[in-house]
Amino acid sequence: MRITVCCSDTKAAPWVDGLQAALPEAEVSEWQPGAPPADYAMVWSPPQAFCDDQPQLKGIFNTGAGVDALLKLRLPPDAVVVRLDDAGMSVQMAEFVCHAVIRHFRELDAYARDEAQSRWGFRKPRLRADFPVGVMGLGVLGQRVAQALAAFEFPVRGWSRRARDVAGVQCFSGDAGFADFLAGTRVLVCLLPLTDDTRGIMNRATLSQLLPGGYVINVARGAHLVDEDLIALLDEGRLAGAALDVFRIEPLPTEHPFWAHPKITVTPHTSARTLREESIAQIAGKIRAFSRGEPIVGVVDRQRGY
Amino acid sequence: MRITVCCSDTKAAPWVDGLQAALPEAEVSEWQPGAPPADYAMVWSPPQAFCDDQPQLKGIFNTGAGVDALLKLRLPPDAVVVRLDDAGMSVQMAEFVCHAVIRHFRELDAYARDEAQSRWGFRKPRLRADFPVGVMGLGVLGQRVAQALAAFEFPVRGWSRRARDVAGVQCFSGDAGFADFLAGTRVLVCLLPLTDDTRGIMNRATLSQLLPGGYVINVARGAHLVDEDLIALLDEGRLAGAALDVFRIEPLPTEHPFWAHPKITVTPHTSARTLREESIAQIAGKIRAFSRGEPIVGVVDRQRGY
Numbered sequence: 001m002r003i004t005v006c007c008s009d010t011k012a013a014p015w016v017d018g019l020q021a022a023l024p025e026a027e028v029s030e031w032q033p034g035a036p037p038a039d040y041a042m043v044w045s046p047p048q049a050f051c052d053d054q055p056q057l058k059g060i061f062n063t064g065a066g067v068d069a070l071l072k073l074r075l076p077p078d079a080v081v082v083r084l085d086d087a088g089m090s091v092q093m094a095e096f097v098c099h100a101v102i103r104h105f106r107e108l109d110a111y112a113r114d115e116a117q118s119r120w121g122f123r124k125p126r127l128r129a130d131f132p133v134g135v136m137g138l139g140v141l142g143q144r145v146a147q148a149l150a151a152f153e154f155p156v157r158g159w160s161r162r163a164r165d166v167a168g169v170q171c172f173s174g175d176a177g178f179a180d181f182l183a184g185t186r187v188l189v190c191l192l193p194l195t196d197d198t199r200g201i202m203n204r205a206t207l208s209q210l211l212p213g214g215y216v217i218n219v220a221r222g223a224h225l226v227d228e229d230l231i232a233l234l235d236e237g238r239l240a241g242a243a244l245d246v247f248r249i250e251p252l253p254t255e256h257p258f259w260a261h262p263k264i265t266v267t268p269h270t271s272a273r274t275l276r277e278e279s280i281a282q283i284a285g286k287i288r289a290f291s292r293g294e295p296i297v298g299v300v301d302r303q304r305g306y
Numbered sequence: 307m308r309i310t311v312c313c314s315d316t317k318a319a320p321w322v323d324g325l326q327a328a329l330p331e332a333e334v335s336e337w338q339p340g341a342p343p344a345d346y347a348m349v350w351s352p353p354q355a356f357c358d359d360q361p362q363l364k365g366i367f368n369t370g371a372g373v374d375a376l377l378k379l380r381l382p383p384d385a386v387v388v389r390l391d392d393a394g395m396s397v398q399m400a401e402f403v404c405h406a407v408i409r410h411f412r413e414l415d416a417y418a419r420d421e422a423q424s425r426w427g428f429r430k431p432r433l434r435a436d437f438p439v440g441v442m443g444l445g446v447l448g449q450r451v452a453q454a455l456a457a458f459e460f461p462v463r464g465w466s467r468r469a470r471d472v473a474g475v476q477c478f479s480g481d482a483g484f485a486d487f488l489a490g491t492r493v494l495v496c497l498l499p500l501t502d503d504t505r506g507i508m509n510r511a512t513l514s515q516l517l518p519g520g521y522v523i524n525v526a527r528g529a530h531l532v533d534e535d536l537i538a539l540l541d542e543g544r545l546a547g548a549a550l551d552v553f554r555i556e557p558l559p560t561e562h563p564f565w566a567h568p569k570i571t572v573t574p575h576t577s578a579r580t581l582r583e584e585s586i587a588q589i590a591g592k593i594r595a596f597s598r599g600e601p602i603v604g605v606v607d608r609q610r611g612y
Contacts, residue, residue: 094457122574152454259421267417
């Protein structure tokens with residue numbers, strides 16, 4: 001079995017070595033133009049030239065959970081596309097989102113401003129019941145985030161394309177359920193896959209439907225959000241703030257207004273990092289199972305887009 | 307049944323009205339010197355004069371979890387002292403401590419400094435396994451905090467005076483277990499009651515035993531910590547930082563070095579606030595049960611101090 005590794009923006013060597021160690025029976029090497037045809041590929045943002053060069057691939061294993069960039073390519077026709085399934089990402093996402101929600105709910109930025117002035121301030125505790133959190137996207141990451149928030153006794157709502165049932169979470173689904181979901185949500189968390197259906201889903205029309213004092217947390221993809229609409233709603237006082245970890249262009253350009261906006265917290269796509277060891281172990285296991293004809297999780301429906 | 311209410315630093319009226327509404331069969335009023343003798347008292351930081359004036363009290367219900375200030379008074383000899391038991395505090399404590407741990411673990415202050423310069427920085431993810439969190443005090447609050455941290459997959463250790471067994475938490479106890487507890491802890495959380503045994507428990511000798519890069523979170527009482535020792539260890543680089551919510555003198559004096567120390571986060575005793583509705587409901591229920599001779603939780607052992 002031959003496996004080729006193609007990573008943009010990151011060194012391939014540790015991935016090649018790690019996968020080789022996990023699959024000693026395979027021949028693992030970094031892709032170069034004109035490399036011998038491989039059975040499987042482990043990729044991160046490969047160029048079109050890679051796909052054109054390896055049309056015989058049977059499986060492409062993405063070292064991330066989102067495959068929107070990958071699906072923009074003309075892919076080898078028969079390759080099954082497989083995305084990372086948790087691999088240490090859901091716990092990172094849960095902690096990142098819980099941190100952002102607690103920071104906002106408990107007014108910790110206001111306390112930090114007081115601290116900078118050596119000021120011992122008192123703020124009336126806010127009621128958890130007034131801060132329902134709505135999670136869009138109830139896959140592995142969304143479910144974990146929703147349940148972590150529920151453990152802190154926030155009222156938690158979830159919305160997904162198809163109906164889901166998540167313990168402790170009030171679930172809504174589809175176009176029919178979207179308005180009800182938004183109307184009862186104060187803190188909106190986006191964990192959707194990026195598809196034609198979800199691009200720009202957070203815009204003036206939808207964000208205006210949130211409860212007063214709405215707060216937006218985007219940890220999915222920058223293109224889920226219409227940047228100008230968010231800024232306008234913040235400046236009009238119709239939203240209280242936003243924590244953004246993902247952007248239409250990354251790195252976020254220095255001149256982008258998000259950076260300096262007083263109601264926006266910017267982090268550099270750090271909410272849930274791919275962890276090399278966990279990812280290699282998972283992909284090695286999946287390649288082995290797939291090559292034996294066994295079912296694996298994380299197979300992407302190319303039409304649906306996730 | 308007559309109940310007297312005595313609160314320092316806060317208006318008594320809403321507490322009197324709330325308790326009266328919850329216990330219509332009782333006669334509830336605010337304490338004044340020379341008031342008629344009551345059966346029970348609901349108190350927050352009462353003066354000595356209150357105790358001297360009401361020697362016949364059968365029960366004193368504290369509207370907080372810590373009774374260290376109350377036990378410094380000469381109390382009515384036969385009064386059972388009862389502390390608040392959770393009443394909405396444990397979830398606040400869990401969220402406050404998890405926020406502080408995640409903020410430190412995920413280097414969110416460093417990201418905030420980058421953000422202030424419109425800088426898209428990359429930081430190598432740190433390993434959860436390198437951040438064992440140790441919780442001192444495994445009462446209602448400590449257990450809830452420990453389990454919330456365990457849900458984020460941090461290795462969690464607990465230490466208490468008497469041996470405890472908490473699911474998912476490696477437990478240590480007593481003087482014999484203290485050194486082992488400290489030696490494997492990187493982030494130390496204090497949730498102990500303040501007693502003669504625990505006063506100054508976080509000092510140069512004990513904090514020096516933490517793993518390299520130690521971080522201190524104090525959400526119990528200021529007197530658990532020796533202020534000068536913490537500052538010295540931070541300045542020597544033997545500790546990485548601290549999040550302090552409680553202080554020997556509150557409000558923390560403007561000139562105290564904690565305020566401006568770059569490695570210390572100060573919040574104004576806000577980690578877990580007494581919630582009036584929940585507290586009144588709990589105390590009303592306990593007064594009713596106690597007066598019927600039923601057992602209640604939260605009875606303080608005056609000798610032990612909690």
